Amino acid sequence: MKRGLVEPVGANADVYQARVERLRERMRHAGVEVALLYGDVYRSDDIAHLTNLCIYWNEGVVAVPTEGSAALLAKLSKRVHPWMRRTSTLTDLRASQQLPELIGAYLDERRAGQVGLVDERWWPAPLVDGIRSTHSDRAYVDMPEAVRTERIVPDALDRADIRRAGALVRAGLGAAVDGNGTPAERIAELEFAARAGGARDVIARCLPTAFGLHVECSVQFANVWAHGSRMADGDSALEAAFAAASAALAPEVTLAALQRAAGDGVLVSLISHTDIATDGDLMVPPNSADSLPPGGAFVLRVGRGAVRLADTYLLAGSSSEPLTRSLEAAA
Amino acid sequence: MNLAERDWRWARVREQMAADGVDALLGYAPGWRREDLRYLADVQLNGSFAFLYLPAEGEATAFALAKDREAFAAARWVTDVRDLDPSGLVQLVGMLAGGQRPQTLGVSHLELLPLGFRDAIAASLGGASRLVSATRLMSAVRLVKSGQELARMRRCGQITDAAWDALLGSLRPGATEYEVVASTEAALKRLGATDNFMLIASGGADVRGMTPPSSRRLEPGDMVRTELTPQCDGYWTQICRSAVLGQASSAQRASFELFSEALEAGLAVLRAGVTAHDVALAENDVFRSHGLGEYCTAQWTRVRGHGHGAHLDEVAIVEGEDTVLEAGSVVIVHPNTFTPLAGYHVLGDPVVVTDDGWEPLLATPRVLFEIEI
Structure with a gap:
């Protein structure tokens, strides 16, 4: 549950508008009149990317028409609408416990045309059934990864915020790894370091393993995430493998190349920053021959069994910028 | 928790399944609603989804991401734990298609089941089976807590008291709201809490909600x-x-007195056999008696309390909710809302419902706190 800092859009309204326009380009290309995005407290980064709305509880749908302003259609009480208006770009906020009917009423106001369901596969089935049955005269089309794809290479605002998220991961892991406390005490230090630094959300675990204490931490700052994990007691072999893989990390490199660099006996994996919130559970595993896009931000993981080291990197120029460990440590 | 606890819970679930005409249960745990698998398997999950299949007789089968399989092994309530493949639910649909297909499969949190999962499950069952929601079935079963569940909740209550003390210790002029949350979060994590849900608001009579x-x-x-x-x-x-930072104003004190009266009124009627409606009515009648009844409506507030347990927001304490609160239920009574007296005000305590009343889970006094500055 999100319980960290939520700040208004401030001077960045144009950035959010530009993001909506990129989605609209895709909508026009697909012949879609209205795009619908579903989000809940666990997974709503696409919605936040377009609107800065923080769904801190329950679930909701954001409708983006080809013309006019986006709207929130949600079960959330109207009481929180003033806060949502203050902190997001949304001005059209609608609430009802009957979400299909609410969405249907919204569609009735729009001109005829196809409705795009962004990542339809992950929408709750009864909600999709309800929308389709109440408005069977409409045509519906899946828009898989229509927003996520645009987020993989972060824009200037997201780049700045990912660096902030990375710094908070660095501070949190440092506080947890440097201490001598119990796992609970280490997590407490980590949480304080990240949240007092302005994190919107923190997911942290500290687990005893056969190889020592394992600490991992994901931090959301504003609408983006960074992730890192460490072994509190060190693991020189794993660290050497990780160092070799991270040294090879650069734009256009492949997962297969990173695996070769790390060597046998360890498993290398990559997660786009867009999938940190769900720990990569929903993403299609990358093809080992696919090359990493320049400008993208990725978590590099090198693991052996339940133990793994991880850091988040921004791929820039011909190299990679470590975001969750100091440059000295990365070297 | 021991296997006797598991058997007690599964028997309760199966009893309700029989009453509802459900031949088998598929517990679904999306990332933000894991309570049914916590109840059925006593696992602390980290993955974005997991399933547990409980037939009317025999052993249960769990389907989990690799990161969660160790949790099932540690709990030892379910020994048949299979891989969960989000792209096609291969093992789950294979089991459903290959076994004795239930005529009626109840799915808890069917309302949240992703389209891709639902279609794969429905296809595996064929046209002779039907999927029905078992969300209310599981909510009804989880309402009454066992002794072992209550022991965990009492421990959690102690941490909750300590977290409130930590929050009080962080209140000072100049501190930001998010720094207060950070201090509180650190305190409760230090004591062993695994998660937290927290809302906050600061300011004067203009505050409308948290x-x-x-x-x-x-x-x-x-x-x-x-x-x-x-x-x-x-x-x-x-x-x-x-x-309040400093001495409370007369308006803030008047507001507290109102909310205290409403809370005590709700607690006064609470005992096994009353409905959630009865409790909400008692709270709201206090506001009505002061001419403030409009502030009990959905325009200003959501609920007048709610159930607690493996989910933080169980049965709603609202007028019109006819759920009977049985002995062993846990509810928080909180008449939280906005009034013009001093803005949004919150006051509430979780309690265990007993045959003749209730037992508190917290020790923090129900007062308006004043912070010396």
Whole structure:
């Protein structure tokens, strides 16, 4: 549950508008009149990317028409609408416990045309059934990864915020790894370091393993995430493998190349920053021959069994910028 | 928790399944609603989804991401744990297609089941089976807690009390709301909490509700309101309190007296056999008697309390909700709402419902706290 800092859009309204326009380009290309995005407290980064709305509880749908302003259609009480208006770009906020009917009423106001369901596969089935049955005269089309794809290479605002998220991961892991406390005490230090630094959300675990204490931490700052994990007691072999893989990390490199660099006996994996919130559970595993896009931000993981080291990197120029460990440590 | 506890729970679930005409249960745990698998398997999950299949007779089968398989092994309630493949649910649909297909498969949180999962499950069952929601079935079963569940909730209550103390210790002019949350979070995690749900608001009579924290800095005279809900060993308890930086104004005191009267009225009627409606009615009647009844409506407030347990927001305490609160149920009674007296105000305590009343889960006094500055 999100319980960290939520700040208004401030001077960045144009950035959010530009993001909506990129989605609209895709909508026009697909012949879609209205795009619908579903989000809940666990997974709503696409919605936040377009609107800065923080769904801190329950679930909701954001409708983006080809013309006019986006709207929130949600079960959330109207009481929180003033806060949502203050902190997001949304001005059209609608609430009802009957979400299909609410969405249907919204569609009735729009001109005829196809409705795009962004990542339809992950929408709750009864909600999709309800929308389709109440408005069977409409045509519906899946828009898989229509927003996520645009987020993989972060824009200037997201780049700045990912660096902030990375710094908070660095501070949190440092506080947890440097201490001598119990796992609970280490997590407490980590949480304080990240949240007092302005994190919107923190997911942290500290687990005893056969190889020592394992600490991992994901931090959301504003609408983006960074992730890192460490072994509190060190693991020189794993660290050497990780160092070799991270040294090879650069734009256009492949997962297969990173695996070769790390060597046998360890498993290398990559997660786009867009999938940190769900720990990569929903993403299609990358093809080992696919090359990493320049400008993208990725978590590099090198693991052996339940133990793994991880850091988040921004791929820039011909190299990679470590975001969750100091440059000295990365070297 | 031991296997006797598991058997007690599964028997309760199966009894309700028989009553509802459900031949087999498929517990679904999306990332933000894991309570049914906590109940059925006593697991602390980390993955974005997991399933547990419980037939009318025989052993259960769990389907989990690799990261969660160790949790099932540690709990030892379910020994048949299979891989969960999000792209096609291969093992789950294989089991459903290959076994004796239930005529009626109840799915808890069917309302949240992704389209891709639902279609794969439905296809595996064929046209002779039907999927029905078992969300209310599981909510009804989970309403009454066992002795072992209550022991966990009492422990969580102790951490909740300590977290409130930590929050009080962090209140000072100049502190931001998010720094207060950070201090509170650190305190409850240090004591072993595994999660927390928390809303906060600070300021004067213009505050209309609570939200995630902002960078607003606290000022003398502010009333800080919070709903603080740690989770420990899979169980949640909540505290609702308000605190003033400095001496409370007469308006803030009057507001507190109103909310205290409403809370005590709700608690006064609470005992096994009453409905959630009865409790809400008692709270709201206090507001009505003061000419403030409009502030009990959905325009200003959501609920007048709610159930607690493996989920933090179980049965709603609202007028019209006819769920009977049985002995062993846990509810928080909180008449939280906005009034013009001093703005949004919160006050509430979770309690265990007993045959002749209730037992508290918290020790924090139900007062308006004043912070010396």
